[in-house]
Amino acid sequence: MESISTIEGEVAVLDRSDVDTDQIIPKQFLKRVERTGYGEFLFYDWVRDGEIELEPHPILVSGRNFGSGSSREHAVWALHQFGFQAVIAPSFSDIFYSNSTKNGFLPVVLDDEDCQKIVEAGQAKIDLESQTVSWDGGEASFEIDSEIKRRLLGGLDDIALTLQSEDEIEAFEAGPGGTYGPVTTSL
Amino acid sequence: MPKTMFEKIWEAHEVRENLLYIDLHLVHEVTSPQAFEGLRMTGRKLRRPDKTVATADHNVPTDGTPAAAMIKDALSRKQVETLEQNAADFGVPVYSLGSETQGIVHVIGPELGLTQPGMTIVCGDSHTSTHGAFGALAFGIGTSEVEHVMATQTLVQNKPKTMRINYHGKLGEGVTSKDLILATIGKLSTSGMTGYVVEYAGEAIENLTMEQRMTVCNMTIEGGGKAGMIAPDETTFEYMRGKPGVPEDFEAAVGRWKKLPTDEGATFDSEINIDATRISPMVTWGTTPGMVIQVTDTVPDPEKMDSPADKEAAERALQYMGLEAGTPMEEIRPERVFIGSCTNSRISDLREAAGAIKGRKVADSVRAMVVPGSALVKAQAEDEGLDEIFREAGFEWRGAGCSMCLGMNPDILIEGERCASTSNRNFEGRQGKGGRTHLVSPTMATAAAIEGHFVDIRNWS
Numbered sequence: 001m002e003s004i005s006t007i008e009g010e011v012a013v014l015d016r017s018d019v020d021t022d023q024i025i026p027k028q029f030l031k032r033v034e035r036t037g038y039g040e041f042l043f044y045d046w047v048r049d050g051e052i053e054l055e056p057h058p059i060l061v062s063g064r065n066f067g068s069g070s071s072r073e074h075a076v077w078a079l080h081q082f083g084f085q086a087v088i089a090p091s092f093s094d095i096f097y098s099n100s101t102k103n104g105f106l107p108v109v110l111d112d113e114d115c116q117k118i119v120e121a122g123q124a125k126i127d128l129e130s131q132t133v134s135w136d137g138g139e140a141s142f143e144i145d146s147e148i149k150r151r152l153l154g155g156l157d158d159i160a161l162t163l164q165s166e167d168e169i170e171a172f173e174a175g176p177g178g179t180y181g182p183v184t185t186s187l
Numbered sequence: 188m189p190k191t192m193f194e195k196i197w198e199a200h201e202v203r204e205n206l207l208y209i210d211l212h213l214v215h216e217v218t219s220p221q222a223f224e225g226l227r228m229t230g231r232k233l234r235r236p237d238k239t240v241a242t243a244d245h246n247v248p249t250d251g252t253p254a255a256a257m258i259k260d261a262l263s264r265k266q267v268e269t270l271e272q273n274a275a276d277f278g279v280p281v282y283s284l285g286s287e288t289q290g291i292v293h294v295i296g297p298e299l300g301l302t303q304p305g306m307t308i309v310c311g312d313s314h315t316s317t318h319g320a321f322g323a324l325a326f327g328i329g330t331s332e333v334e335h336v337m338a339t340q341t342l343v344q345n346k347p348k349t350m351r352i353n354y355h356g357k358l359g360e361g362v363t364s365k366d367l368i369l370a371t372i373g374k375l376s377t378s379g380m381t382g383y384v385v386e387y388a389g390e391a392i393e394n395l396t397m398e399q400r401m402t403v404c405n406m407t408i409e410g411g412g413k414a415g416m417i418a419p420d421e422t423t424f425e426y427m428r429g430k431p432g433v434p435e436d437f438e439a440a441v442g443r444w445k446k447l448p449t450d451e452g453a454t455f456d457s458e459i460n461i462d463a464t465r466i467s468p469m470v471t472w473g474t475t476p477g478m479v480i481q482v483t484d485t486v487p488d489p490e491k492m493d494s495p496a497d498k499e500a501a502e503r504a505l506q507y508m509g510l511e512a513g514t515p516m517e518e519i520r521p522e523r524v525f526i527g528s529c530t531n532s533r534i535s536d537l538r539e540a541a542g543a544i545k546g547r548k549v550a551d552s553v554r555a556m557v558v559p560g561s562a563l564v565k566a567q568a569e570d571e572g573l574d575e576i577f578r579e580a581g582f583e584w585r586g587a588g589c590s591m592c593l594g595m596n597p598d599i600l601i602e603g604e605r606c607a608s609t610s611n612r613n614f615e616g617r618q619g620k621g622g623r624t625h626l627v628s629p630t631m632a633t634a635a636a637i638e639g640h641f642v643d644i645r646n647w648s
């Protein structure tokens with residue numbers, strides 16, 4: 001995963017709430033077995049119908065409950081591969097937020113008012129280390145879990161990190177916690 | 188200190204702080220290929236194939252085609268074949284097309300007895316919340332997390348907040364668990380449960396069958412919730428007894444499971460009370476599951492909405508749905524009816540739908556189909572003669588799969604078509620580009636198929 005420190009540049013605006021992952025990347029593009037090749041199909045139906053036009057600026061600003069619906073990580077891949085590096089919105093769906101952070105793609109929660117100001121400013125700079133977004137004439141700070149932040153700043157591989165604790169996993173499996181649930185291979 | 192059911196399960200699975208052990212990993216063909224590929228590229232093994240199970244559901248045609256090789260769509264075929272190959276390479280049991288136990292991943296887990304109280308269950312699919320109906324902690328994850336579970340059998344997780352929704356009183360005649368959850372989402376909005384694990388409780392929940400409980404937990408994600416849960420009780424144990432995957436020492440296991448329900452006096456971050464007696468049959472009118480009203484209402488007027496954002500969203504939705512404010516819901520005429528999906532495709536859903544037909548026929552203006560959730564549900568329904576009742580009435584009787592819930596297979600709406608659907612999402616284009624979805628219960632869908640428009644099932648004889 002690529003590390004993130006600052007993201008700066010023009011903002012693209014998608015002035016809608018409840019933007020769901022079915023819109024971000026419609027299902028007909030989920031048939032690929034690769035992680036790449038999704039960028040050109042971002043918001044396929046809306047773009048094709050001329051409802052929206054998006055420039056691949058570094059930052060996208062959108063409405064509340066962004067990324068709701070299906071768990072498809074393809075939505076994050078599509079946004080990222082299109083050219084966005086961060087999305088700023090008043091709120092995100094849980095799974096979308098988590099998926100983003102696993103891909104070096106930064107979800108930033110700011111309230112409606114700040115989002116509006118950034119839209120008006122037309123450009124912004126996100127500084128992950130200091131957890132701030134600044135724009136012409138203003139600045140706001142945002143919350144992010146410290147562990148997620150550490151992983152994003154370092155571009156760290158989650159699985160490699162967890163496997164450093166393999167001893168603990170083995171110890172857990174050897175204890176009572178390892179005995180829950182069925183043995184799928186014996187059915 | 189008294190604990191919630193969620194806390195008990197969470198604590199029993201903490202390898203260390205924020206690292207959660209996963210008891211069951213369900214895998215399907217759409218969100219897994221990149222994860223398997225990741226394992227290959229890094230030379231990692233799939234840690235616990237014995238806690239993993241795979242099925243093909245999203246892509247599969249439901250017209251009776253027997254094998255993956257027969258899927259006409261080359262890309263769909265490749266995904267299903269990739270799943271079969273990956274499962275073979277990594278030693279994961281797979282129920283693919285043609286298997287007696289193939290089906291929608293959230294239908295087969297419970298029916299095989301794999302879903303059990305007290306477990307942690309994940310799947311690269313947001314409707315994993317379904318399994319919480321058994322008193323399990325079950326939630327959907329993305330593909331990176333799928334790979335993480337494959338490699339480590341754990342997930343890095345921050346502890347979510349907890350919410351309890353208490354339903355007071357009983358549901359009225361003709362009102363189903365689908366109406367209960369739609370009404371709840373309508374009240375709390377599509378982000379009202381965001382960040383929470385939600386426990387559904389109260390008399391109306393206790394009275395539900397297991398399959399009805401699954402419908403409730405299934406749609407937790409439509410309210411933004413991370414997971415939905417219902418305390419296990421005799422209804423749960425009765426449902427599980429005799430299923431292939433359940434523990435051999437079943438009675439001893441029941442003893443353990445009985446300790447799971449939330450203790451008296453345990454506290455939640457949020458508690459909500461809903462009067463179950465006031466819930467009516469519900470129909471969605473817009474393009475999110477939160478845009479929902481009683482069947483006896485009229486299409487809402489965006490002008491009367493409080494916030495500018497709601498007004499704008501409602502205007503867009505009405506335009507997309509081809510509806511006018513003020514139209515009685517009962518005058519809306521779907522051309523298609525879909526009974527199926529992981530929300531409402533289990534045997535009791537099909538029994539209820541078939542039972543409502545009573546010798547009547549699907550209206551000439553409607554094309555209706557019934558898609559069982561799994562090959563086992565299909566076989567059971569055929570044993571009971573439900574397929575005959577449906578066919579006789581003019582419904583199409585199909586093979587098991589996700590079908591028209593998401594239109595990744597040949598079952599889709601065409602532009603502008605209006606559908607009464609028992610599925611869970613009415614997003615723009617969900618059932619096919621330009622398709623218009625109204626979410627309803629199985630009996631409401633059946634009545635709409637027969638009458639050619641929505642009806643209040645309570646007054647429909």
Ligand code: SF4
Binds near residue numbers: 588
């Ligand atoms: S039936 Fe629909 S919601 Fe359920 S798993 Fe399949 S596509 Fe997802």
